Amino acid sequence: MRNRIVTYSASAAFRALADPTRRAVLNLLRAGSLPAGQIAEAFPVSRPAISKHLRLLRRARLVRERRAGRRRLYQLNPEPLRVVDAWLNDYRIFWQMNLADLKTFVETEHEKEKSARRTKTKKK
Numbered sequence: 101m102r103n104r105i106v107t108y109s110a111s112a113a114f115r116a117l118a119d120p121t122r123r124a125v126l127n128l129l130r131a132g133s134l135p136a137g138q139i140a141e142a143f144p145v146s147r148p149a150i151s152k153h154l155r156l157l158r159r160a161r162l163v164r165e166r167r168a169g170r171r172r173l174y175q176l177n178p179e180p181l182r183v184v185d186a187w188l189n190d191y192r193i194f195w196q197m198n199l200a201d202l203k204t205f206v207e208t209e210h211e212k213e214k215s216a217r218r219t220k221t222k223k224k
Contacts, residue, residue: 116160
């Protein structure tokens with residue numbers, strides 16, 4: 101086996117999360133550790149394909165692997181997701197502000213329409 105140094109990059113987490121299968125694997129692991137075979141059974145793709153996904157998730161440090169006899173158990177590592185959450189937080193704030201503005205606009209327009217209907221009813 102070759103000896104290679106893998107440095108962690110925050111962009112690795114984003115690249116890993118870009119694939120829906122890898123996101124689904126992480127979702128499975130939210131419930132706890134699972135063996136590779138059980139993870140593979142949850143998907144309609146081959147075991148080697150799931151192994152590649154698990155390898156990429158491991159390199160991005162989104163999952164941890166430990167061996168128990170012949171089995172490889174995988175567990176979610178939430179730490180790299182903090183970088184993703186911090187990045188998403190700016191967008192969360194943006195959408196909360198915009199949705200609050202939209203709510204104010206809709207409520208104002210609704211009140212204007214109610215007033216216009218009342219005025220129209222009184223004129224008849």
